[in-house]
Amino acid sequence: MSSDHSHSGAHPGQPHASGHPIAERYDPQQIEQAVQRRWSNQRVFEVTEDPAREKFYCLSMFPYPSGRLHMGHVRNYTIGDVISRYQRMLGKNVLQPMGWDAFGLPAENAAIDNKVAPSAWTRSNIAYMREQLKRLGFGYDWSRELATCDVDYYRWEQWLFTRLLDQGLVYRKLATVNWDPIDQTVLANEQVIDGRGWRSGAPVERRDIPQWFARITQYAEELLADLDTLDGWPEAVKTMQRNWIGRSEGVQIRFDVIGQERPLEIFTTRPDTLFGVTYLAVAAEHPLALEAAARDAAIARFCDECRHGSVAEAFVETLEKRGCPLGLAARHPLTGAAVPIWVANFVLLSYGTGAVMAVPAHDQRDYEFARAHDLPIRQVIVPAADATTVPADAAFVEPGVLIESGEFSGLDSAAAGKAIAAKLAALGSGEIRVQYRLRDWLISRQRYWGCPIPVLYGQDGEPQAEAASRLPVVLPENVPIDGEGSPLARLSSFTTATLPDGRTPARRETDTFDTFVESSWYAQRYCCPDSGSAMLDERVNYWFPVDQYIGGIEHAVLHLLYARFFHKLLRDVGLVRGGEPFRNLLTQGMVCAETYFRKDSSGKRTFYAPGAVRKDYDAKGRVIAATLLADGQPVEVGPIEKMSKSKNNGVDPQALIERYGADTVRLYMMAAAPPEQRLEWSDAGVEGSFRFLKRLWRFAHEHLAAGPVPAGAGHAFDGAAAAVRRQLHETIAKVSDDIGRRHKFNTAIAALMELFNAASALEGDAPAIRRVRHEVLETMCLLLAPIVPHMTEVLWTALGHDDQPLTEAHWPEADPAAMQRDTIELVVQVNGRKRASITVPADADEPAIEAAALTDDNVRRHLAAVTVRKVVIVPRRLVNIVVA
RNA sequence: GCCGGGAUGGCGGAACUGGUAGACGCGCCAGACUCAAAAUCUGGUAUGGGUGACCAUGUGGGGGUUCGAUUCCCCCUCCCGGUACCA
Numbered sequence: 001m002s003s004d005h006s007h008s009g010a011h012p013g014q015p016h017a018s019g020h021p022i023a024e025r026y027d028p029q030q031i032e033q034a035v036q037r038r039w040s041n042q043r044v045f046e047v048t049e050d051p052a053r054e055k056f057y058c059l060s061m062f063p064y065p066s067g068r069l070h071m072g073h074v075r076n077y078t079i080g081d082v083i084s085r086y087q088r089m090l091g092k093n094v095l096q097p098m099g100w101d102a103f104g105l106p107a108e109n110a111a112i113d114n115k116v117a118p119s120a121w122t123r124s125n126i127a128y129m130r131e132q133l134k135r136l137g138f139g140y141d142w143s144r145e146l147a148t149c150d151v152d153y154y155r156w157e158q159w160l161f162t163r164l165l166d167q168g169l170v171y172r173k174l175a176t177v178n179w180d181p182i183d184q185t186v187l188a189n190e191q192v193i194d195g196r197g198w199r200s201g202a203p204v205e206r207r208d209i210p211q212w213f214a215r216i217t218q219y220a221e222e223l224l225a226d227l228d229t230l231d232g233w234p235e236a237v238k239t240m241q242r243n244w245i246g247r248s249e250g251v252q253i254r255f256d257v258i259g260q261e262r263p264l265e266i267f268t269t270r271p272d273t274l275f276g277v278t279y280l281a282v283a284a285e286h287p288l289a290l291e292a293a294a295r296d297a298a299i300a301r302f303c304d305e306c307r308h309g310s311v312a313e314a315f316v317e318t319l320e321k322r323g324c325p326l327g328l329a330a331r332h333p334l335t336g337a338a339v340p341i342w343v344a345n346f347v348l349l350s351y352g353t354g355a356v357m358a359v360p361a362h363d364q365r366d367y368e369f370a371r372a373h374d375l376p377i378r379q380v381i382v383p384a385a386d387a388t389t390v391p392a393d394a395a396f397v398e399p400g401v402l403i404e405s406g407e408f409s410g411l412d413s414a415a416a417g418k419a420i421a422a423k424l425a426a427l428g429s430g431e432i433r434v435q436y437r438l439r440d441w442l443i444s445r446q447r448y449w450g451c452p453i454p455v456l457y458g459q460d461g462e463p464q465a466e467a468a469s470r471l472p473v474v475l476p477e478n479v480p481i482d483g484e485g486s487p488l489a490r491l492s493s494f495t496t497a498t499l500p501d502g503r504t505p506a507r508r509e510t511d512t513f514d515t516f517v518e519s520s521w522y523a524q525r526y527c528c529p530d531s532g533s534a535m536l537d538e539r540v541n542y543w544f545p546v547d548q549y550i551g552g553i554e555h556a557v558l559h560l561l562y563a564r565f566f567h568k569l570l571r572d573v574g575l576v577r578g579g580e581p582f583r584n585l586l587t588q589g590m591v592c593a594e595t596y597f598r599k600d601s602s603g604k605r606t607f608y609a610p611g612a613v614r615k616d617y618d619a620k621g622r623v624i625a626a627t628l629l630a631d632g633q634p635v636e637v638g639p640i641e642k643m644s645k646s647k648n649n650g651v652d653p654q655a656l657i658e659r660y661g662a663d664t665v666r667l668y669m670m671a672a673a674p675p676e677q678r679l680e681w682s683d684a685g686v687e688g689s690f691r692f693l694k695r696l697w698r699f700a701h702e703h704l705a706a707g708p709v710p711a712g713a714g715h716a717f718d719g720a721a722a723a724v725r726r727q728l729h730e731t732i733a734k735v736s737d738d739i740g741r742r743h744k745f746n747t748a749i750a751a752l753m754e755l756f757n758a759a760s761a762l763e764g765d766a767p768a769i770r771r772v773r774h775e776v777l778e779t780m781c782l783l784l785a786p787i788v789p790h791m792t793e794v795l796w797t798a799l800g801h802d803d804q805p806l807t808e809a810h811w812p813e814a815d816p817a818a819m820q821r822d823t824i825e826l827v828v829q830v831n832g833r834k835r836a837s838i839t840v841p842a843d844a845d846e847p848a849i850e851a852a853a854l855t856d857d858n859v860r861r862h863l864a865a866v867t868v869r870k871v872v873i874v875p876r877r878l879v880n881i882v883v884a
Numbered sequence: 885g886c887c888g889g890g891a892u893g894g895c896g897g898a899a900c901u902g903g904u905a906g907a908c909g910c911g912c913c914a915g916a917c918u919c920a921a922a923a924u925c926u927g928g929u930a931u932g933g934g935u936g937a938c939c940a941u942g943u944g945g946g947g948g949u950u951c952g953a954u955u956c957c958c959c960c961u962c963c964c965g966g967u968a969c970c971a
Contacts, residue, residue: 188969317885750908827904832952
C-alpha cells in the first residue's frame with residue numbers, strides 16, 4: 001500500500017482481521033433505525049465554534065411547515081446533507097442547521113377550512129415534519145432548531161425594525177393592493193384568479209392603503225456592485241438580480257403642462273429621441289389623471305376601468321394597451337410644441353414618475369399605441385448618416401443618427417443624448433439621473449399569522465415605534481379566523497395600548513411583517529439561536545458567511561435579494577461583518593410530475609393525483625389517455641409540472657421511506673438528474689436504486705462470509721485485479737471531483753456503479769482478488785457515505801472498523817501509482833468521421849501516433865483514392881486525417 | 885409582455901476546456917434458474933441498410949464559423965421558473 005493515506009483511521013486495502021459477517025438480507029428499516037439512534041445518542045452532528053479548525057457552514061433553505069415533506073424538500077435537503085457529510089469527511093467543522101419558516105398564508109387558509117388555530121396547525125405540522133427529516137437521516141444540529149413563529153425569534157426583527165425606523169430606513173406611504181369588495185380583505189396576487197377573488201368570486205379592485213416599506217433602493221448600488229464578487233453564484237441568478245435591480249442612466253425631463261402650475265416629470269433612457277415625442281402618457285392614478293377625471297365623465301370611466309383587476313405585473317403587462325386623451329397638452333422643452341397628454345393603462349404609478357414620454361417611431365409599444373389611436377409618428381433617428389427615413393411598419397429601436405432634431409441633427413445617438421441632456425440642464429428643464437427598476441420593499445401585510453409590526457398610533461394618527469423596553473409585541477394565538485378582514489384589528493385587547501410614555505392612549509398597528517422578513521436573517525440566527533440578550537452575537541462571525549447555500553431556483557430574485565439586503569442592514573447596525581451572506585449558491589431544479597385534471601362547466605380545473613389515474617400508452621410508450629380509477633371516466637392529461645398541492649401531483653416521500661428506506665430515496669434523488677436541473681419523477685427509477693443497494697449488500701455479505709482476507713503485499717496485483725484497482729483509484733478521483741467541485745452527484749453515482757459492476761465481474765478467491773474486493777468495498781463505503789449514510793456505516797463497521805464509525809472517517813485520496821497506464825486508446829477520424837481506434841504507448845510521440853493511425857486497415861481503405869491534406873492530433877484523444 | 889433557464893434513444897440522463905454522441909440507470913427483448921410465477925443472474929437494445937467487416941443518418945427547427953459543433957454565433961418554435969402579497 002502506498003503512503004497516500006495520511007489520515008488516521010481509514011486504511012482501505014489493509015483489511016482488519018476483525019471483520020464480521022452480516023445478515024444475508026438487506027433490511028433498511030432495521031439498519032437505519034440503529035444508525036440514526038447512534039447519531040442521536042452520541043450527538044454526532046452537534047457542533048461548536050472551534051477557531052483551530054476550518055469551518056464549513058452548509059445551509060439549505062428552511063421549509064414552510066405545510067404538513068408533510070414533499071419531494072422538493074427531500075431533494076433540497078439531500079443535496080445539502082451530501083455536501084455537509086463530504087465536507088465533514090474532509091475534516092472540517094461543519095454546521096448544518098434546520099428550522100421552520102413558520103408564518104404565512106397557508107396557516108390562515110387551513111384555519112378557515114379546518115377550524116383550527118394557525119399556531120396549533122403550524123406546530124403540529126412542525127412536529128410531524130421534524131420526524132420525517134430525522135427519518136431521512138439528515139445530519140442536522142438539532143440543538144439549533146428554530147421556528148420563526150416563536151416569539152424568541154421574531155422579537156428581534158421587531159427590535160431591528162424600531163432601529164431602522166429611527167434611521168429612516170423604513171417608512172410609511174400609500175401603496176396599491178388587490179381589494180376584495182365582498183370579503184373586505186386584501187388579496188395576495190395568488191388569490192386573484194382571472195381578475196376575481198378566489199373565495200368571493202367578486203371582481204378585484206385596486207385600492208391604495210398606507211403600507212410600511214424598507215428602503216432597499218438605498219442599497220441598490222451596493223446590491224448590484226457586490227454581485228460581481230459572488231463567484232460562487234450561478235450566472236443566471238446574478239443576471240436575474242441585475243435585471244431586477246435594473247439600473248439605467250437617463251434624463252429626468254420636465255414638461256410644462258399648458259395652463260397648469262405643476263410640470264409633468266418623466267424619465268427616459270433615450271434623450272436622443274426627444275424630438276420624436278408625439279404624446280405623453282400618465283398612469284390612471286396619476287394626479288393629472290385624477291384631476292381630469294374629476295371634470296370629465298369619460299376620463300373618469302376610463303380611470304375607473306383601469307382600477308379593475310390584479311396589481312400583478314404579469315397581469316398588467318399583458319393587458320390590451322388602452323388609453324384616453326386627457327384634453328391637456330404639455331410644452332415640448334426644446335421645440336415649444338404642444339404635446340398631448342393621455343392616460344394609459346400600461347403606465348404604472350409605482351414605476352419611475354408614473355408618466356412617460358412616447359416616441360412611436362423608436363419604441364415598439366409607443367408605436368403600436370400610436371397606430372391604434374391615430375397619433376403622429378415622427379422619425380428622428382436613422383440607421384446611418386446617409387440613410388433616408390425608413391418606411392416603418394415597426395419602430396426603429398436601435399441607436400443611430402439624428403434627423404429633424406434642430407441643432408442636434410447629424411449627431412449619433414450617444415453624442416446627441418449627452419448634448420440634449422446638457423441643453424435641458426442649462427434650460428432648467430431636466431437633469432441626468434440614475435434610475436432603478438427596483439422598488440422599495442413593501443414589508444407590511446394585512447394578515448394575522450405573522451410577526452406584529454411594533455408600532456403605535458397616537459390620537460393624531462402619527463406612527464411611533466414601540467419602546468425597546470416593551471418589546472416583544474406578542475402575537476395573540478388562539479384567535480378565530482374567518483377570512484374577512486384582519487382578526488387582530490377586531491381584538492381590542494391587542495389594539496388598545498398606550499404610547500411609550502405609558503399613559504397616552506394609543507392604537508396598536510395590526511399589520512404584520514411579510515414573511516420574507518423572517519427568512520432574511522435565519523441563517524445568522526442559527527449561529528446563536530439561544531442568544532437572549534441580542535439579536536445576534538459574535539458566534540455569527542465564526543460561522544459566516546454561509547459556505548454553501550442550497551435552495552430552489554424560484555427564489556433567485558426575491559428571497560435571495562432580500563436576504564442580501566438584510567445582511568447589509570445587519571452589518572450597518574454592527575451585528576455582522578462582511579457584506580454578503582452566501583459565498584456559494586446552488587439552485588436546485590424542481591421536482592416535477594405529470595398532471596391530470598377535469599374541467600367543470602365554468603372552466604375550473606380539478607386535479608387528480610397520478611396514483612389515482614390509469615394511463616394508456618401508445619406503441620412508443622407515451623401516455624395518450626388517462627382514466628380516473630375511482631369512476632372509470634377519462635381525465636385530461638396535463639403538462640409535466642412542479643409537484644404541488646394545487647396540481648395534486650405530489651409523490652409522498654413517507655410512503656417511499658417506509659417501503660425502501662431513506663438510503664434508497666436519497667440515492668434515487670441524487671442519481672436521477674444533476675441538482676440544478678428539473679427532476680422528473682419515476683417510480684421505476686426508485687426501484688433501480690433499491691436494486692443497486694441490495695446488490696451491494698449481497699456482495700458485501702458474500703465477501704465477509706468467506707472469512708478474513710489474507711494479508712499480503714499491496715502491490716501484488718496483476719491482470720484483472722490490477723485493472724479493477726486502477727478503476728478504483730480513478731473512481732476516487734472522479735467522485736471527489738464530482739461531489740466536491742462539480743456538484744454532479746448523478747455522475748458520481750454512475751461511476752460508483754461502474755466500479756461495482758467491474759468488481760462484481762472479478763472471479764475466484766485468490767488472495768489478490770479478495771484483497772481488491774475488500775479495498776473496493778471499503779472505498780465504496782467511504783465514497784457513498786455522504787449519499788447513503790446508513791448502509792455504508794453498517795458495512796464499514798462490518799469490514800473491520802469497529803473502532804471508528806464512518807462519520808469520523810476521512811475521505812480517501814486517489815493513488816497516482818495505481819492509476820498508471822502503459823497504453824492508451826486513440827480514435828482515428830478521416831474528415832471528422834470515426835474510422836478506427838488504435839492502441840498506442842502512453843508516451844508515444846506525434847510521428848509514432850500518425851504512423852500507427854495511417855497503418856490501420858480501415859483507415860487505409862478510406863485513404864485509398866484521396867490525398868491527405870493535414871493530420872490533426874489531439875493529445876490523448878484522437879487523430880483526424882483531413883483529406884480531399 | 886418582460887427577465888432567466890431548458891429541449892439529446894421508448895424514458896431519466898452522460899459527453900467537464902470545440903475532439904469517439906448515447907456512460908450509468910429505467911424500460912423492453914432473449915436466455916438461465918423454476919412445475920409455474922415473482923425475485924435473481926447472463927446477454928442484447930439510437931434509427932435505416934448489410935450475413936458480416938462495415939456504411940449512411942442522427943442531439944427541438946433553420947442558417948453560419950471550424951479539420952471537427954450536443955458544445956460557439958445568428959434567427960425561430962415549444963416547455964418551465966420568476967414577475968415584487970404563494971413560499
